Amino acid sequence: MFAVVAALAVVLAMVSCSSDDDSDASRAVSAFADAISRQDTQGAADLTTSPSQAAELLGVTFAGMHPREVSVDTGRLVEYSDGSASFTLTTTWNWAGDRSFQTKTSGSARRLSSGWKVQWDPGLLYTGLTPDGRLQEVRTDATPAPVVRSASGKPFMQMEPVNEITIDPAATKDLDKSVRALANAVAPVAPMVTVKSIDDKLAASQGRQVVAVTLRDSDMQMLTSDPARIAGVNVNKSGMLVMTDRRLSTPLSAGLTNYWNAIRDATAGWQVQLVAPGAPPQKLAGHQGGAGPDIVTTIDPNEQLTLGDAAVEVAQPATIMTLDAATGAIRGMAQNDAAAAKNIEAGIAYPVGSTLDPVFDAIAAEGKGADQHSAESVLHSLGLGLQFTVPGMSLPSGTAPKVSAAAYHPKDYTASMINMAALGVALERAGGDRTAAPPFVIKGSKTKVTGGQLGKLDDGVVRRIQASMTTTAKTGDASDLTRAPGLKALVGTNGPQGPGWFVGSQGGKIIVIYCEGDKSGTAALQVAQKYFTLK
Known part of the structure; x- marks a missing residue:
C-alpha cells in the first residue's frame, strides 16, 4: 500500500497545469515559432538544445521549401514540475499561386541553466522527418511534354x-x-x-x-x-x-x-x-x-535544310529567311557561324543603304512623299517603320526602325529582316482591298504590330516598286542569278563595308538575306544563288 501511494505521489509531482502566455517556457516556444516564421535559421537554432544540428536541418529545409511565407502557430503548452514542457505547432508553408502546405507536430522544451530551450527534434518540422532527411517543394511537369x-x-x-x-x-x-x-x-x-x-x-x-x-x-x-x-x-x-x-x-x-x-x-x-x-x-x-x-509551326524542314546550306556559302556573317508570299508564314531561317557570333537578330533594325531606294522613289513619284506623315503611312502599309512581336520568335526589344525626317530619300533609314520580310509579302499581296500580312511562325498565333498600322496598300506605289524589282532581276544587280524564273528583287548596300541586303520574290516565296562585312552586297547575292541552286 505504501509503494502505491509513493508512486502516485511521484506522478502527481511531475504534472502541472497548462502554462500561461507569460511563463518562461511559453515565451521560449513562442520565440522559436517566430524565428521559424521569419525563416531565421540561426535564430531558431539558438533557441534549441542542439543549435548546430538544428541549424543544419533548418537551413536545408528553408532552401528546399523556398517558401514565400511561413506562419507558425503554437498550441496548448503544458509545463511539468520536472522542468519540462510539451507543446504543439501548426506550421503553414505558403507559395505564390495560393499554394500551401500545413503540418501539425508536437514537441517538448526543457529548463536548462541557460533558460528554457526547445528540445531539438526533426519531427518539429514534420512527423517522421529524420536528421538526414529533408522537406522540399519541387515543380512537376505534365507528361508528355509538348512537341x-x-x-x-x-x-x-x-x-x-x-x-x-x-x-x-x-x-x-x-x-x-x-x-x-x-x-x-x-x-x-x-x-x-x-x-x-x-x-x-x-x-x-x-x-x-x-x-x-x-x-x-x-x-x-x-x-x-x-x-x-x-x-x-x-x-x-x-x-x-x-x-x-x-x-x-x-x-x-x-x-x-x-x-x-x-x-x-x-x-x-x-x-x-x-x-x-x-x-x-x-x-x-x-x-x-x-x-x-x-x-x-509554319517551318518546312526541307526548306530549313536548304537555307542552312545556303547560309554557309560565304564566310562573312550571313542570315537568310524565307516566307510564304501569300500568308507571311515563315518557312525557315538560317545563319552561318559568323552571323551567330555577332548575334544577328531578325528583329534588330540595320542600315538599309540603297536597298530601299526603289521604294522611296515610288513614294515620291506617286506624290505620297509631300510630307513625312504621308510617306510614313505608305511605308507602314508596306511593313516598314513598324515593330513586330512574333510569338515563337526571339525578337529583342528597343529596336524600333529609325526614320529620317527627309521623307523622300532617308539617308539613315534602318529596317529589320522582319520589316523586309513584311515588305516582300505586302508587295505580293497587293490588289483590291488586301493589306500586308505580318510574318508569323506558329500557326494560330497573332503577330503584334506597333509603331503604326498595316493599312491598305497603294496600288500605284506597289506597281512602281514591282517594276523596279523586275528590272533589277532582269538587267540590274540581280541579273546574274540563275534558276530563279520570275524573280523580282531589291538589292543594295550601305557602302563598301555593308551591310548588304537581298529581298526577293520568286516561286510564291519571299527570300530575305542580310550580310555584313566587306562586299556584303555581293555576298548576299552569292547566298541567294546558292539557295536557288539548291531549292
Whole structure:
C-alpha cells in the first residue's frame, strides 16, 4: 500500500497545469515559432538544445521549401514540475499561386541553466522527418511534354534525355589538366568544345561551375572515355528541347524554346516531398494538371535544310529567311557561324543603304512623299517603320526602325529582316482591298504590330516598286542569278563595308538575306544563288 501511494505521489509531482502566455517556457516556444516564421535559421537554432544540428536541418529545409511565407502557430503548452514542457505547432508553408502546405507536430522544451530551450527534434518540422532527411517543394511537369511540329505536323523539336557535362574549378586540384582531359573526352562528338571554349566559359563564370557541353544519350554512347571520371567533372541527366533532325540548326529555335517553356510553365504542377537517403521522394502534397498542347509551326524542314546550306556559302556573317508570299508564314531561317557570333537578330533594325531606294522613289513619284506623315503611312502599309512581336520568335526589344525626317530619300533609314520580310509579302499581296500580312511562325498565333498600322496598300506605289524589282532581276544587280524564273528583287548596300541586303520574290516565296562585312552586297547575292541552286 505504501509503494502505491509513493508512486502516485511521484506522478502527481511531475504534472502541472497548462502554462500561461507569460511563463518562461511559453515565451521560449513562442520565440522559436517566430524565428521559424521569419525563416531565421540561426535564430531558431539558438533557441534549441542542439543549435548546430538544428541549424543544419533548418537551413536545408528553408532552401528546399523556398517558401514565400511561413506562419507558425503554437498550441496548448503544458509545463511539468520536472522542468519540462510539451507543446504543439501548426506550421503553414505558403507559395505564390495560393499554394500551401500545413503540418501539425508536437514537441517538448526543457529548463536548462541557460533558460528554457526547445528540445531539438526533426519531427518539429514534420512527423517522421529524420536528421538526414529533408522537406522540399519541387515543380512537376505534365507528361508528355509538348512537341514542336513542322508545317506538315511531323516533330520538328521535342524533349529528349540529355547529359549536362559540367566542370567545377573548386572540385579539382589541377584545373588545366581537367579541362584538357574533358576536351579530349568529348572530341569524338563535340569537336567545337575545345580547351579554349571551356576556358572562356570558366573565365566568364568567375570561379563557378559551368556547363561545358550538353550531349544526347546517343552521343554519350560514342565516347571512348567517361567524362565523369575526370576530376571536377560531373554528368547530370536532364531533359531538353532539341531538334528532331540533328542536321538542322536555326535561330528560330531560341524563340520556339521560349514559347515551349511558357506552355510548360502554364501547365506546371507542384509537390511537397519528404526526401530520405536511399528511398524515393515521398509525395506529401501537391497538384498536377493536364499536359499542354503541341506547337504547330509554319517551318518546312526541307526548306530549313536548304537555307542552312545556303547560309554557309560565304564566310562573312550571313542570315537568310524565307516566307510564304501569300500568308507571311515563315518557312525557315538560317545563319552561318559568323552571323551567330555577332548575334544577328531578325528583329534588330540595320542600315538599309540603297536597298530601299526603289521604294522611296515610288513614294515620291506617286506624290505620297509631300510630307513625312504621308510617306510614313505608305511605308507602314508596306511593313516598314513598324515593330513586330512574333510569338515563337526571339525578337529583342528597343529596336524600333529609325526614320529620317527627309521623307523622300532617308539617308539613315534602318529596317529589320522582319520589316523586309513584311515588305516582300505586302508587295505580293497587293490588289483590291488586301493589306500586308505580318510574318508569323506558329500557326494560330497573332503577330503584334506597333509603331503604326498595316493599312491598305497603294496600288500605284506597289506597281512602281514591282517594276523596279523586275528590272533589277532582269538587267540590274540581280541579273546574274540563275534558276530563279520570275524573280523580282531589291538589292543594295550601305557602302563598301555593308551591310548588304537581298529581298526577293520568286516561286510564291519571299527570300530575305542580310550580310555584313566587306562586299556584303555581293555576298548576299552569292547566298541567294546558292539557295536557288539548291531549292
